[in-house]
Amino acid sequence: MSSIIIKTENPYQVIMEEGSLGKVGSFASAIMDPCRICIISDDNVHSLYTASVASSLENAGFDVYKIVFPAGETTKNLGSVQKILEYLADENFTRSDALLALGGGVIGDLTGFAASVFLRGIKYINVPTSFLAAADSSVGGKTGVNLSAGKNLAGSFWQPSLVVYDPVTVKTLPAASFLDGLAESIKCALIADAPLFGFINLSDMNDETKFVERCVTDSVKVKQFFVENDQYDKGKRQLLNLGHTAGHAIEKLSAFKESHGHAVAQGMVIAARASYKKGWSRQDCCSPLVEVLNKYGLTASCSYKAAELAEAALKDKKRLGNEITLAIPLEIGECALMRLPSGDLQDFFEAGLDER
Ligand SMILES: NC(=O)c1ccc[n+]([C@@H]2O[C@H](COP(=O)([O-])OP(=O)(O)OC[C@H]3O[C@@H](n4cnc5c(N)ncnc54)[C@H](O)[C@@H]3O)[C@@H](O)[C@H]2O)c1
Ligand SMILES: [Zn+2]
Incomplete structure (x- = not known):
């Protein structure tokens, strides 16, 4: 217990x-x-x-x-x-x-x-x-x-x-719903728990109940930290939105055929790749992230264009004005919040989609 x-x-x-x-x-x-x-x-x-x-x-x-x-x-x-x-x-x-x-x-x-x-x-x-x-x-x-x-x-x-x-x-639990939970757990690991990331990456899942118990316990601890320090989501708790700006746009563009977990998985890859390409992250978080997503059958690659994603995301966020706050990985287990002019979002997505 x-x-x-x-x-x-x-x-x-x-x-x-x-x-x-x-x-x-x-x-x-x-x-x-x-x-x-x-x-x-x-x-x-x-x-x-x-x-x-x-x-x-x-x-x-x-x-x-x-x-x-x-x-x-x-x-x-x-x-x-x-x-x-x-x-x-x-x-x-x-x-x-x-x-x-x-x-x-x-x-x-x-x-x-x-x-x-x-x-x-x-x-x-x-x-x-x-x-x-x-x-x-x-x-x-x-x-x-x-x-x-x-x-x-x-x-x-x-x-x-x-x-x-x-x-x-x-x-x-249906398999699709399992993957939705796993995507959020991978998100928590990437934000603030490198050992959890390693555990998910290496697990052979021979005991599904024990696997989920560890993922949930550690994810709740990550969430605990942000909720206790920022109960009303005015600051650092927004790190928990990692992958969700692009993720919500992907869900919307697919008319919700793309499930939340798959959409957030793609959103995290976009954020990780873009922040590495722009020199914001200290290490390439994208490659290990894609590896762990592929291992479990979560979608890592996004088929929408940067312009479509930006348009859908900005419609969603129009109440926020001219700036948008994004969570970006610095290394596995550490993320930061970055404020970008809304007009730069498409460029951020372009960097995040370009697999070259
Ligand atoms: N409040 C928050 O902080 C927060 C955070 C993330 C997501 N959400 C919300 O959570 C919702 C998604 O939650 P979800 O993914 O659990 O979806 P859900 O509640 O629709 O459950 C998914 C499916 O699994 C079934 N199910 C649940 N437990 C089961 C079990 N043990 N065995 C068999 N079937 C089971 C449900 O009946 C449903 O069909 C969204 O509305 C989202 O906005 C809220
Ligand atoms: Zn989510």
């Missing part, structure tokens, strides 16, 4: 342990009195894991309610928030009651947002079941939903009261 305390205003524990799904009730009762708790999940995860979480909560004295949404990104909308809020109000949930997100990042972001606004804020527990949610979205308190105009445009900062990850859940 590993346990990490995230020291935000109200510190909370992130527990990683095989078999922890069946112990959520006892972990929860250590931090709150038994109350009403509403488990929010999607239809894939519900049929696999709700029963075990619910019975553990009931055994610990909680009164369990459930809401199940269709799986997928389209559930992350204001209509789903309204459905949760109306349900909680109908069932007379009070400020001392709680929510529990059981699922991937979609369910975590949605549940956290609903928790942040119901009665001006109630507690929620995050029980991530996808690699990506465990390594990235369940920690840090960014919650939200999508609007028609774009992803994550409505949201709040609202930290969970507890995070419990059972790495055994990786056994049922």
Whole structure:
């Protein structure tokens, strides 16, 4: 078992342990009195894991309610928030009651947002079941939903009261979702954890559960550092956006056929190659990055042109004005933030795409 305390205003524990799904009730009762708790999940995860979480909560004295949404990104909308809020109000949930997100990042972001606004804020527990949610979205308190105009445009900062990850859940995770999580873990390694990068590069993955446990533990530690030092994402936490400026543009240009992990993988390669070519990085991070991405079947090479990427990225960032902040690798395990005039972004992408 590993346990990490995230020291935000109200510190909370992130527990990683095989078999922890069946112990959520006892972990929860250590931090709150038994109350009403509403488990929010999607239809894939519900049929696999709700029963075990619910019975553990009931055994610990909680009164369990459930809401199940269709799986997928389209559930992350204001209509789903309204459905949760109306349900909680109908069932007379009070400020001392709680929510529990059981699922991937979609369910975590949605549940956290609903928790942040119901009665001006109630507690929620995050029980991530996808690699990506465990390594990235369940920690840090960014919650939200999508609007028609774009992803994550409505949201709040609202930290969970507890995070419990059972790495055994990786056994049922679809392969594509596994790669999405792995891409974020490689990102954390490249930003701030060279030993994790080496581990991922050398692993033979003969024990998938142990592999994921190590990746998630170390990624959460990287995230912990940035969240504790910059909870509201005004400075260094933006390093966690490495690969995401080009990545989001690639997702958009592909009409979201390119998954988040593959898009971020290509975005990281672009950032690494461009910063090496421009003499900003101390070493060539691009070659080892491409090697590790190829090893796991993540896409390293981008088929879009620099002009298309820049146009899509700048549309996304137009609220930021004339400058854009990019995360760039200096060496494996260290990145820096770089402010560029928006007009230079295309040139940056050109350098990052040119494989010569
Ligand atoms: N809040 C943050 O800081 C943050 C960070 C990164 C990403 N995100 C958000 O996270 C979302 C993506 O998260 P995701 O990749 O987990 O997607 P997801 O929640 O859609 O889950 C991926 C798929 O896997 C299924 N699934 C999840 N766990 C499973 C399991 N153990 N077994 C079988 N199936 C399982 C889900 O039902 C879904 O179909 C996006 O909306 C993104 O914006 C948020
Ligand atoms: Zn991401």
